[in-house]
Amino acid sequence: MGIGDIAGLIAAIAFAVLAGFLIYPLIRLGKLLDQVALTIRQTGDHALPTLDESVTTIKQVNRSLEDVNRISAAASTTANNVGALSDLYGSFLGRPIIKAAAVWYAAKETAGSFFAGRAKHRDQPTDAQGE
Numbered sequence: 001m002g003i004g005d006i007a008g009l010i011a012a013i014a015f016a017v018l019a020g021f022l023i024y025p026l027i028r029l030g031k032l033l034d035q036v037a038l039t040i041r042q043t044g045d046h047a048l049p050t051l052d053e054s055v056t057t058i059k060q061v062n063r064s065l066e067d068v069n070r071i072s073a074a075a076s077t078t079a080n081n082v083g084a085l086s087d088l089y090g091s092f093l094g095r096p097i098i099k100a101a102a103v104w105y106a107a108k109e110t111a112g113s114f115f116a117g118r119a120k121h122r123d124q125p126t127d128a129q130g131e
Helices: 003-123
Strands: none
Touching: none
């Protein structure tokens, strides 16, 4: 055995030790990748039913929103009808009542000023009484 053979043997042993040290992290990395693959598979298995339930929930929410839209449309129509009825009441009954109230007020004020004038006229002394 020559010096070259001994150097080759030392290099081979060093390479074997280096390979031995690298095998353990590679085995751990392989297990980690297996766990990642299993987790991804389980996530996919659970994601599909969840997506199906989400679609069902969204469809139910859309149906509820359609009901709400119908209710709000009916409420809007009712509000418009109440407004129109109020306008009709105001034009049909309100104006005559306001006119009657104005006539009543004018008559009351006129009568009040007329009677106040007569009372004032009665309280004033006449020229024959004052002397």
